[in-house]
Amino acid sequence: MVRYEIKKLIPLKLCLIILLLLLLQSLSVYIRPLKDREYSETLYRQFCEHYEGIYDKSIQELLLSRKIWIDDVIAKHDETQSEYHLGRITLKEFSAYMDIYTEAMAQSSTVNYLLKKCEYYDSLNRPAEFFCDTQWLDMYENDGFDYLLVFAVMILCVPAFTSEYAAGSRTVLMTTPGGREKTAAAKLIICTLTSFFLTMLFRTARLVPVMNAGAMKYAGKPAYDLLNYPFGTDISLIGAYESFSVMKALEASCMASFICLLSVLVQNRTFVYFLSAVLLYAPAMMMDYLPDAAYVSSSYAKALAVTPYISLIRVNISCMIRIGVYVSICIAVWRARYVRREI
């Protein structure tokens, strides 16, 4: 029976659509508008590769001396310009100075950022590693609401029950021993498990840009090495990503069971799509105003992904409870003895 339910729920066309969404997910990082960084990415990578390794004070001292040099060069700009205008220095001398000045200006913001990083490492009071974390930072900073994944879960789960109502096959199913609880349970299990694994696939697809940039070699580095992401534990970068991925996958399973419940309550496929979209996308967009709703909402709160202040255990327990409630009500409504009046 499970084999037939899988064939019903996951036809070839749907697999192709989901593959397309996965591809879009991988490409979405590249088509995102360029982030306005406070530093030069090229220079930052050069510095990081040069100083890659265990952080120590010498790196900060080097950077400080560099900053002093930069500040000196910038400070001399107005004076040098005046001297040139007054003819006290030649054009060649002025040009040479301007080359140094341009280099100092280009490095200024990057050196400031690197010094900020050094201050952060000093505040950790534990060993830290200096490496080029741009790709990982990007990934975590953009790890918010997953519109594509929510859409994929919707197109997977909405037809699970609504197709039976639409076709009229529910009536026949209700007259068989296995068409009630067993069929509903099979559908719910397939939807929740598929959503779980689909999420893990989508999460893996998000790692593609990181892999392409050669940043996977830093995957084992401690997550607290990332500036502004003090996880407070010794979890690695990839470990933190995996933890959040499992949490998101559980949320996706919760979403799937929620959509199934909506389907048996509403029964009309179009209306279920509409309601799912409203109830899943809308709360995520209000997360800035209602952060605690993350524990009760069936949507991917932006807050869930990046802040270490969300309790993962609480979120996971909340997911389990919600899945249990949705599944129970869904099965009860599915097997209820009523038929839409068609007189």
Add this chain to the structure above:
Amino acid sequence: MELKFNGISKSYGRKEALKGVDINLSEGVYALLGPNGSGKTTLMNILAGVLRPSSGDVTLDGRDTVSMGNDFRRILGYLPQDPGFYPGFTVEELLKYFASLKGIKLSSGEVKEKLDFVNLYDERRTRYKALSGGMKRRLGIAIALAGDPKILILDEPTAGLDPKERVRFRNIISGIGRDKIIIYATHIVSDIESIADRVILLKKGEVIDLSTTAQMTASIEGSVWSCVMERDRAEEYVEQNPGALITSTGADTVTLKIISGERPLPDAVNARPTLEDVYMYHFLGGEQ
């Protein structure tokens, strides 16, 4: 085996779809006859356990069918009017799927046997969406018969079928063992005459008769008249009299069949009643 409907009523808001249906059925073929909206599908859905009655219950050998739960569903076969089977599944897959829902794993031999019975074995690998209307109905019967049910419910099984398919369907029903209770709802009278043991007449939610076709036709003996009339006059007469029907047409004259307790016209003669006349009598104003 005795199936009893005990005071079954069903209301949808103010509309009463069924009003106190009390009938006892034993093994045999029962035709549920009535016009659209008479409550046939509602009664069948209640028997099948898909719909909850507003009052009353259905018992099988004294046991309430609802509380029997899966014990009842194991001996039930149901073919709704529009079963809505899955378009991407093949004939064989559908049969195996619904058999698995009944807790039965069909072997290849059993699949062949069941599909041969409905002449669909050659189409076993055809997808449901590619089947003709008649083939879909035959597949529905095969599915309803999976598990050898003791109670078979068929809702308008021949609606939309051509005469050849209807004859094929009747042959299939005739071939099913007589140790079952078979109830099929229809408003096509010709389907009933050849296969039904008894007919249940349902009108506006009430059972007005349950008897054999012979008994039903005998009950309106003397109330069926035949008369030849000019065409124009006949059309006017039929418009004014709901119990009259034109049964055959000639060059200038037509033959009328009139349901009436008294001789309706001086040249009308008594005709032998048929089941169609019974339908007219009860449902087309013939009673008046």
